[in-house]
Amino acid sequence: MKNWQFLNDYTLRNGVKLANRIVMAPMTEQSSFEDGTITTDEIEYYRLRAGAIGMLITGCANVNDLGKGFEGELSAANTDMLPGLRRLANATSTGTTKSILQIFSAGRMTNTKILRGEQPVSASAVPSLQPNAETPRELTPEEVEQTIKDFGNATKLAIEAGFDGVELHGANTYLIQQFFSPHSNRRTDKWGGSLEKRMAFPLAVVSECAQIIKNYADRPFILGYRLSPEEREEPGIRLADTLELVKALNETPIDYLHISLADAKAPSIVDKTDPEPVFAKIKSVLSTDLPLITVGHVASPDQAESIIEAGNDFVAIGRELIREPHWLQKVQNGDEDSIRYTISKSDMAELRITRPLWQFLVTAFKRGFPLSTDEHQIQH
Numbered sequence: 042m043k044n045w046q047f048l049n050d051y052t053l054r055n056g057v058k059l060a061n062r063i064v065m066a067p068m069t070e071q072s073s074f075e076d077g078t079i080t081t082d083e084i085e086y087y088r089l090r091a092g093a094i095g096m097l098i099t100g101c102a103n104v105n106d107l108g109k110g111f112e113g114e115l116s117a118a119n120t121d122m123l124p125g126l127r128r129l130a131n132a133t134s135t136g137t138t139k140s141i142l143q144i145f146s147a148g149r150m151t152n153t154k155i156l157r158g159e160q161p162v163s164a165s166a167v168p169s170l171q172p173n174a175e176t177p178r179e180l181t182p183e184e185v186e187q188t189i190k191d192f193g194n195a196t197k198l199a200i201e202a203g204f205d206g207v208e209l210h211g212a213n214t215y216l217i218q219q220f221f222s223p224h225s226n227r228r229t230d231k232w233g234g235s236l237e238k239r240m241a242f243p244l245a246v247v248s249e250c251a252q253i254i255k256n257y258a259d260r261p262f263i264l265g266y267r268l269s270p271e272e273r274e275e276p277g278i279r280l281a282d283t284l285e286l287v288k289a290l291n292e293t294p295i296d297y298l299h300i301s302l303a304d305a306k307a308p309s310i311v312d313k314t315d316p317e318p319v320f321a322k323i324k325s326v327l328s329t330d331l332p333l334i335t336v337g338h339v340a341s342p343d344q345a346e347s348i349i350e351a352g353n354d355f356v357a358i359g360r361e362l363i364r365e366p367h368w369l370q371k372v373q374n375g376d377e378d379s380i381r382y383t384i385s386k387s388d389m390a391e392l393r394i395t396r397p398l399w400q401f402l403v404t405a406f407k408r409g410f411p412l413s414t415d416e417h418q419i420q421h
């Protein structure tokens with residue numbers, strides 16, 4: 042068997058040892074009940090993928106009702122969700138696999154229909170540039186404070202449910218990112234204005250969740266942070282802003298940084314003259330005791346290895362783990378040749394893929410989700 046570096050273990054600075062460097066990327070399945078309670082179908086989908094990988098990050102769970110971004114989204118908004126969250130933690134925290142609940146608020150990336158008549162909220166009353174985007178209402182200072190507490194409450198639920206950690210979803214244009222972005226944050230109070238003030242909400246959320254962990258966790262509990270390094274909007278987040286946020290995060294008690302990229306080795310999407318991969322720029326300012334997780338179009342073991350060889354600590358795999366739940370077991374058994382890179386609709390039941398997830402994959406992600414019948418196949 043090949044001596045893959047991604048099979049090496051890693052000990053986080055809070056003492057938690059991760060069995061290897063393969064992480065399941067957070068992917069919502071849009072398959073929860075209407076109130077955000079997890080369904081048995083989702084539990085079985087996750088159970089199939091846990092067991093060998095070092096870390097499994099769940100799809101995003103909203104921390105309050107106004108934070109809901111999709112139909113079928115998982116909720117961590119109140120104690121009613123605890124029994125379902127316990128079942129999810131139980132199915133995915135296996136000892137070898139550490140299970141992380143991703144928590145978020147969608148902010149302006151939702152609509153009145155999903156919120157059952159309520160207007161979406163954000164840092165400021167600025168709509169996103171997406172087609173048909175609704176104009177959100179600006180959160181009041183009291184609501185900002187309450188939202189920070191809601192992230193803390195969701196963290197407490199994750200601790201009680203038996204997860205090994207939470208990941209703060211500060212990426213993919215959702216509320217935490219909306220406070221950091223000069224596009225969506227036009228506030229003039231302590232939560233907006235300068236770069237430093239735009240960092241205040243993300244850092245306050247980190248601080249609240251870290252305090253909850255300190256107060257309530259009876260075991261080392263992982264706190265991760267996911268961010269999107271850049272925005273195309275004008276004004277928008279630029280890499281220089283993100284590098285300052287990373288430096289500020291270095292000073293907080295997070296245990297890892299996770300960057301959300303469409304292509305793990307991609308250079309800037311804004312400055313086309315700079316060929317250096319974005320992850321390398323981030324790694325260069327990240328504290329040496331904080332590991333970096335990078336994601337984006339990784340399918341084969343060779344691709345995963347090249348991400349680690351390039352200087353990343355962990356590689357997150359999304360769609361390929363949907364197609365191949367036992368990707369890591371196959372590598373561990375020297376059986377790489379049987380790894381599936383394409384699937385067809387008739388594989389859904391075996392792979393525990395729910396109908397809403399299938400629909401989402403073949404519509405929103407069609408080009409990046411090779412089916413057996415597609416001409417386009419992932420190069421590996």
Ligand SMILES: Cc1cc2nc3c(=O)[nH]c(=O)nc-3n(C[C@H](O)[C@H](O)[C@H](O)COP(=O)(O)O)c2cc1C
Pocket residue numbers: 066067068069070099100101143210212213267301302303336337338339357358359360361401402406
């Ligand atoms: C179906 C689906 C759902 C996703 N849901 C989330 C999510 O809940 N939270 C998140 O941070 N990213 C989400 N993402 C982004 C993935 O975490 C990942 O960054 C992206 O799929 C690129 O990785 P890949 O090329 O390995 O699939 C989702 C992606 C897919 C395909």
